[in-house]
Amino acid sequence: MKSATSHMKYALLCLALLFAGFSHAAESIASKIETLGELKNISVTSLKVRKQSGLLNIQAEFDNSSVENQPLFYRFKWLDASGFSVWGEEPWKPKTLYGKQKAFINAIAPTPSATDFRIELQTSGNKTPMNASDKDATSIPGHP
Amino acid sequence: MKSTAPHTKPAWLLLSSLFVTGCVTTGTTPSPVVGDGNVQYGDAKAVEAVTNEFGSTDLQMIAEDMTRSLLQSRVITESKSRPLITIAEVKNKTSEYIDTRSITDSIRTQLGKSGAVRFAVDIPEMQNQTDELNRQSQSGLYKKNTSKKIGRMEGADYRLEGNIASIVKKSSSLKDVYYKFTLNLINIESGVLEWSDEKEIRKTSKR
Numbered sequence: 579m580k581s582a583t584s585h586m587k588y589a590l591l592c593l594a595l596l597f598a599g600f601s602h603a604a605e606s607i608a609s610k611i612e613t614l615g616e617l618k619n620i621s622v623t624s625l626k627v628r629k630q631s632g633l634l635n636i637q638a639e640f641d642n643s644s645v646e647n648q649p650l651f652y653r654f655k656w657l658d659a660s661g662f663s664v665w666g667e668e669p670w671k672p673k674t675l676y677g678k679q680k681a682f683i684n685a686i687a688p689t690p691s692a693t694d695f696r697i698e699l700q701t702s703g704n705k706t707p708m709n710a711s712d713k714d715a716t717s718i719p720g721h722p
Numbered sequence: 723m724k725s726t727a728p729h730t731k732p733a734w735l736l737l738s739s740l741f742v743t744g745c746v747t748t749g750t751t752p753s754p755v756v757g758d759g760n761v762q763y764g765d766a767k768a769v770e771a772v773t774n775e776f777g778s779t780d781l782q783m784i785a786e787d788m789t790r791s792l793l794q795s796r797v798i799t800e801s802k803s804r805p806l807i808t809i810a811e812v813k814n815k816t817s818e819y820i821d822t823r824s825i826t827d828s829i830r831t832q833l834g835k836s837g838a839v840r841f842a843v844d845i846p847e848m849q850n851q852t853d854e855l856n857r858q859s860q861s862g863l864y865k866k867n868t869s870k871k872i873g874r875m876e877g878a879d880y881r882l883e884g885n886i887a888s889i890v891k892k893s894s895s896l897k898d899v900y901y902k903f904t905l906n907l908i909n910i911e912s913g914v915l916e917w918s919d920e921k922e923i924r925k926t927s928k929r
Contacts, residue, residue: 630794631793631794631799632799633793633794651769653767665835667767668767668786669767669768669769669778669779669782669783669786670767670768670769670779671769671779671783672769672771672779685790686790686791686793686794688786688789688790688793688832688835688836689835689836689837690837
């Protein structure tokens with residue numbers, strides 16, 4: 579009986595750690611993503627970071643939950659350890675996610691001084707702050 | 723009745739002057755804009771989707787992709803010193819006018835900013851370089867210890883060259899343009915192709 583209780587406790591502890599791990603991963607992904615308005619149908623399911631030849635390599639996996647193709651616009655911000663921007667503004671880049679597709683977006687930091695990053699995201703179905711007055715507005719970044 | 727008039731006049735004057743001051747203050751709200759609002763500044767990094775001809779977003783994406791790829795190449799990562807590169811021609815094999823020099827300028831700027839490579843003067847800049855060298859070394863106008871000597875220019879280790887090609891297809895309702903930009907890094911001494919990458923772009927529009 580005693581061993582069954584200890585097994586139960588161990589299982590509960592493992593489950594708690596597992597959930598804590600998941601929530602930590604979700605939290606760390608969210609801390610790197612900056613969406614212009616609320617993303618519809620698109621989510622970032624994984625984010626991998628490594629340093630290769632002194633440059634930060636990023637791989638983000640995007641998931642389109644809709645059956646429709648979803649146009650996505652993104653760009654990276656490169657920061658140093660103090661949070662200062664170390665590179666100029668990148669151009670917005672278009673990407674189409676097919677219905678129900680999971681796709682990777684890869685990026686390489688432009689300079690070794692980039693040790694942190696943010697991903698700016700926008701979908702054309704966003705209700706963006708840029709078009710806050712127009713509730714049903716769809717927009718391309720920079721084209722209000 | 724008569725006695726009140728002299729008192730009311732200054733009061734009216736004071737009120738009207740306050741009103742005018744208020745109007746003037748609100749009418750000249752400080753603004754750094756000159757013009758009637760017909761001209762607007764936009765975002766130079768915006769996705770340009772005005773037509774499906776080669777545009778600013780294509781140029782920016784190509785330059786960025788090529789730069790980042792080159793920065794990860796063995797030529798640069800395994801080099802003990804910063805390699806010296808010169809820019810050669812990027813041929814435009816498309817049917818439209820594209821300023822390929824603008825693409826290579828962007829690549830050179832971004833590579834230069836990364837600090838990983840150095841650039842030697844390329845062919846279009848050579849005339850200015852030799853003119854300046856000749857002026858300093860042969861005109862007799864400069865102090866000997868500050869004038870730059872002929873014969874000390876550094877030869878590049880590598881040259882960057884490439885091409886941009888396109889395939890255009892049209893139907894009654896659609897126009898599809900496919901661009902392929904290829905960039906090669908060649909070792910000048912050995913003639914070996916050390917690195918190569920390409921960027922593909924597809925743009926489709928309704929007719």
